[in-house]
Amino acid sequence: MNQSFATHTPLSTKAWPFYVLMMVLTALLISLFIAALCMGSVPLSLNEVWQSLKATAILTSESDILWQLRLPRSVLAMVVGVHFALAGLILQAVIRNPLADPSILGVNGGASLAIVLCLLAVDYVQLHLLKLSDAHFDFVWLPTIALLGGVLATGLVLKLSWRQQLQPNQLALNGVAIGAxxxxxxxxxxxxxxxxxxETSLIWLAGSLYGRDFSQLYLLLPWTFVGVVGxxxxxxxxxxxxxxxxxxQxxxxxxxxxxxxxxFIAVALAASATAVTGPLGFVGLIVPHFAKALLARFGLGASLPHLMIMCILSGAALTLAADIASRTLISPLEIPTGTLTTLMGIPILLLLIRRQS
Amino acid sequence: MLQADKVSLNYQHKPVLQDLSVSIARRQITAIVGPNGSGKSTLLKLLGGLSKPSEGAVSLEQKPLYKWRPKALAKKLALLGQSPLAPSGMLVRQLVGHGRFPYLGLFNTLSHIDQHAITWALRKTQLEHLQNQPLEYLSGGERQRAWLAMALAQQSEILLLDEPTTYLDLGHQFQLLDLLKQLQIHEQKTIVMVLHDINQASQFSDRIIALKNGEIVADGTPQQVVTEQIIKQLFNIDVSVVPQRYGKTTKPLCLPIDSHNQITPNSAVPLRSAAI
Known part of the structure; x- marks a missing residue:
């Protein structure tokens, strides 16, 4: 390549296209959030939503649905989306590989194994050792256990790559091996x-937001803070x-x-999110590429601060959209959100990449 | 000021450099030459603190490199590797801006001074008009200049360059070496570079260090190093060395002699008579 192509594609360095893009995405996210509150097996009107939000005490069934189900679930979807997207952005930068996502460090595998083993062990103990007829398990503990599993698996990957100075290729290979x-x-x-x-195990493995409430959100928010600031x-x-x-160097x-x-920051983000919702397919992989392609479409360079903001907004939007679809498409049944993030994210990404070239 | 003192380096139990001492003089251009695998790049990396010697020590201003804080060292010494890699989509100005990393704390953003240094580096490498282009749109020569601009933005006194002219055509090679000469004269830079081309080393440097099998074969001015015997010893080829004027100075120029096509009494027998 000795011929210069440079003069044909000047990139804009002005700030305003980025701010416009940011505004548009924010508006999209807000509309999705409002839609998430209104839509569901029991449709609520905008007015009903507004009245329920204003009410301080839960009096009606509408406000019950809103405060107990839709609000925590929608907020959680957005937060989890941000977690996976930022983890993906960090990992793709550190591993220097566009295919990197949280699963490359064994986060998913570790969390999944911890969850499944824990469910099975509890069952076994209760049915065979305690001779209880009805096995009971408090699901509140699951996130913590998943977090532990994810962190342990990643620790193992890091340990294996430590001598090679945590070189990207070594990390990726060890991570893929441990994950497998x-x-x-x-x-x-x-x-x-x-x-x-x-069934419980499979549903968890597919990644779902079903039945999540504010307690899971509180578990997540400290990590959100650490991750975003970090x-x-x-x-x-x-x-x-x-x-x-x-x-x-x-x-x-x-x-x-x-x-x-x-x-560490990427793992904190990914493991905590995986702990709450299960591995949400590909959010960490797609969103950084989506953000990059979006910036390129609008003639902007891929500067990391811009990418980070784009990742936060589009990660939240994609996961929220997938969750709305998962609740409404075959209502009252649910499709696991993880399946839908993949099914919705991949076409958007392919379209953007195609347009680019 | 930059000194390697009796350094040896082994790679997988095989010696790459053996008991080697060099002292780089301030404000000079030093070229390191030698055959493939002679340890040129290894020596450059040692001088730049990228690898540690198995024995001996490299020191800058009498302080061993490993005792320097990384950022403080990066303000004194910039190294440009053979084929550095950048992620796709990075703009030229962003890349050059990374040269200011050693000057920034965790919470700082690029200051007025930093921007000034970046613009200066872009101007010196004639990249101002390309500063908002992604690196991958640039030609090989422009990209090489962009990386050089990043090293220049570090505003270090010492520049270490590993084969800066590889992948460049003759014109771009000359432009780059000329730029380095300008930097030495006008910005008082100390430059050490690994070069493949003996004649470029002769033309542009004040001093040549010739390496073979991890040992110094010759170390001195181009006149002292570019001789028929030393070139024969280094590359195992016969050359004839002639003086060549470059402006006001005269430097040795070496030309390989093709020993197979030399006219000797035996080969001068006409082919036709041999056929009869």
Missing amino acids: VLNALVMWAILAWGGNRT CFLLLRHLAILQLDSEAA TLGLNVKRWRLVSL
């Missing part, structure tokens, strides 16, 4: 000892980590240390 082993174990456990927990502070280091490690970056810090 964990997923195989999950399937084995479900098929061999699933029993009456098979990601924001990390932006400059991430930009340097995107260069190859030699270049990063000559610029005075302690590459291993900042790789570790970035990975």
